[in-house]
Amino acid sequence: MAASFGEKLLGEVTEARLDEILHDLRNICPNETSNRLGVKALDDLLEIFMPAPAPAPQHPDENFNLQPEDRQAHRAVKARTDPVVEISSTSSVAGKSQLLYYLAAIAVLPSTIDNVQIDGRNAAAVFIDTDGRFDADRLLSVAQGILYQKLKQHMVEQLPDTESILYNSLQHVHVFRPTSSPSLLATLQSLESYLFDTARHLSANRPLHAIFIDSATVFFWQDKLRDQIARVEEIGRPHTEIEHDRRSKRSFYIGDMYAELVRELKRVRSLFGCAVVYTTTAWIGRAASASASASGEDLVAFRCSLPPPWGLFPTLRVVVRANGQGRFLGCVNGLGKEQWPRRVVEGLERQSRGTFVFSADKHGVLV
Template identity: 30%
Template sequence: MSAGALGSELLSEVKEERLDELLHSLRALNAPEDQYSFGIPALDDLISIFHPSKPTRQIVQQHPKTWAPNPHHNPPAPKPPPELRLPVIELAGATACSGKTQLLYHITATTLLPTHHPRSNIPIPNTEAAVLLFDLSSTFSILRLHDTMHACVAASHRQAGTPLQDPLALITTALQHLHIYRPHSLPSLLSALSAAEPYLLSTPRAHLSSARPLGLIALSNLTAFFWPARLEAEELALDTDPTSTSQTHFLTQHRALVTSLRALQHTFSCPILATTNTLSPPVPIPEGIKLRPHMPPAWTNFVTVKLVLQREMVPKFRPEISAEEAEKERGMRGEAVRKKGWRVGVDWWGAERWRESEREGVRGWRGLRFWVGGEGVSFGN
């Protein structure tokens, strides 16, 4: 074999990769085991079903071997590595006051807060990262987030048995790493997503989060633009071509939304959390519940797991109860309502796309419940 043929054969075995792909692979390889931890054990267990810990790196021993040229040998082209799947979680509210927004506040708070109190060095089960939040309905309350963060810090000090020291400074510093966009339409959201990456990767003087990783991309009330986008698509179809279908433009916009989110998530390697409203009630099935989606397929196929949140209900008064009896039972009923919390279940719609190991894992998941009180959010099963 000539030197040129030998060089061509050796060159064909060399894997080519862009610099951004190499850096992304290195970051995934050296990521901590709890990279996608939300600080809620039951939720972390569920996420680990779809995103198990990375496999232990294997050390390959190099054994000396002789190379014999083979003129008929044509090594296959190297296969590209499989795309790294990152968590995309949808919180769907089956009814009003379903608890999805409260859960979003809690996860945002634990992502922003530091892992240790700077003065007392009390460990806090948080991420100490930045959060990119798209408030699509302009209802996200910083005051409510502040109260949630205060409750998280106070709970950590109670568990440690130490007095709470200067929580305001701690929370104020953490809030500086929350970056909120408030788009007013679906095209505006697409523009905001395009502008987010250059903004976050800009010079440190542009924002204060240059030294922090991006820990969460959150979309509050993703369904806020559903009906306006459909109306806009129908009007556009009538103005341009009466014979065209409005569904095409509507689906194209949501495909662009998913493409932008996937690119942003790939750059920063962080989970996506979105809250949505539903149009139909969940249907009980042997495995759990199913909820018919109304978002376009581009979004439903993008989501890793959809969680359905429901408030635990207290039975109503008996129809034959008198006003006096109802007045007497008011206190006990109020106490029963306060003890009830919110239950989180997995939506089994589209479960045929899951792997068999994922279906078995979800069947064995113990579930999640949480309560909201004066001391913040508490979790259980």
């Protein structure tokens, strides 16, 4: 009898990796869905566009031996989706990088300092600088500006050792500078080993809040040229040989490269439970369309300039542009709005039709 009882208990044991257990625990804990990125304007839009999490698949007999309270908690485990945000513009100097700096600063700043609410995420951030323009001094000034804004709101004149607070926070921004799309892919593939190697950085006790890429379109034209050259070199070769080289990745295909970048970003996002935020510059030509918002501003709608599946990758697509005197206008990309669910349309009506304004000067960024 003892043997059969032991066999029954053993049959109820489910094996799982540690990362799977931690993933389920993270989903069971209350999720602050209203504060995903820490910037209200974007978080409000994410609340509108983020789909409701789907319940995780379960075996019919999986909950049979659970107590009622445990059964309820088990049902609460849902497949969590972390946001992907595209920040695009049709020109440079439109505020994309400034917004990215602000998000990165919020990611690493503490939530409170001496009982003063800072609203930082107290996490780590990965900043992938494909443009080669990352400015550490600018990130410092943006983080400093956030602190001063919060102090002013709480009528606090000065915090002790502000410089040390900023230094300790910004060391958790990990900057990478790939020089090509293959280099970007290799960077993404190496993030797991880098972040799990506690001897290489000081962020071991912090979650990864987000991966920032500035920008995702910087290598597009050199990739397009490389793709065209590769296609010319295939002229006259047998189809089977061409396909063999493609499968073995001996030949460059721009579509394959950009699809692999998205797959790797999805893998890393799922592994670390982090957001992905990237900038793009759009080449819209005559394909752009615009409609007037209630505030009189134009909401531009255009397709993603990158090959598939980038167009379907982001949860939220935001367009920014300069609005004069250091002010910038942000709005939801209106592409495909005819097919938007009713809840999205009604949600945007409540949120200034999906528009927001932010400003930037030498002292920082105000969103």
